[in-house]
Amino acid sequence: GQNIDQPTEMTATEGAIVQINCTYQTSGFNGLFWYQQHAGEAPTFLSYNVLDGLEEKGRFSSFLSRSKGYSYLLLKELQMKDSASYLCAVRAPSGGSYIPTFGRGTSLIVHP
């Protein structure tokens, strides 16, 4: 089976840096995605990692270690609008295709 773990909730201060961790155990691996989801809205794509290392995109960076089954999303210069749920998702093979398995999400609260 597939298992993805991430913290349920985190809080941080505006302007600070926060790291959201994700660990996974899956049968096979073909990429890890991070999505942002504001309450009641659709998830929006943030990042994609398939090779080990750090991918940087503006204020957001994502890191992957396939040998450790570990990823993190780093958010810098936090803004109030970053308060949202952050979903880690792993794409893994299943029945001739690839299917995504999502973690339960980390609810990030940014306070002034």
Place this chain on the structure above:
Amino acid sequence: DSGVTQTPKHLITATGQRVTLRCSPRSGDLSVYWYQQSLDQGLQFLIQYYNGEERAKGNILERFSAQQFPDLHSELNLSSLELGDSALYFCASSVGDPAGEGYNEQFFGPGTRLTVL
């Protein structure tokens, strides 16, 4: 706006009923995915299609079925509804084949909120 449209936005119905949710993918996208999101289960993958063909199934109940039509829009049919089926149902689309390796970003629609009373 992701370019993916879903109708209706809200749906309220009774237990035992049947409903159909509709999704139109972004222009040019051949793949469609369906997800269910409830408070206690998170985002659960249901089923995926590519150019009219089913590619993979996830945690989809036998009471649920879906199809992708020649014009690439998709419908998710939910029957014999139960209280526990109340959730947000998202559709997503992507350009590539879900069975292909590599990067395949999904764009999510705004969702249909289903309430079963």
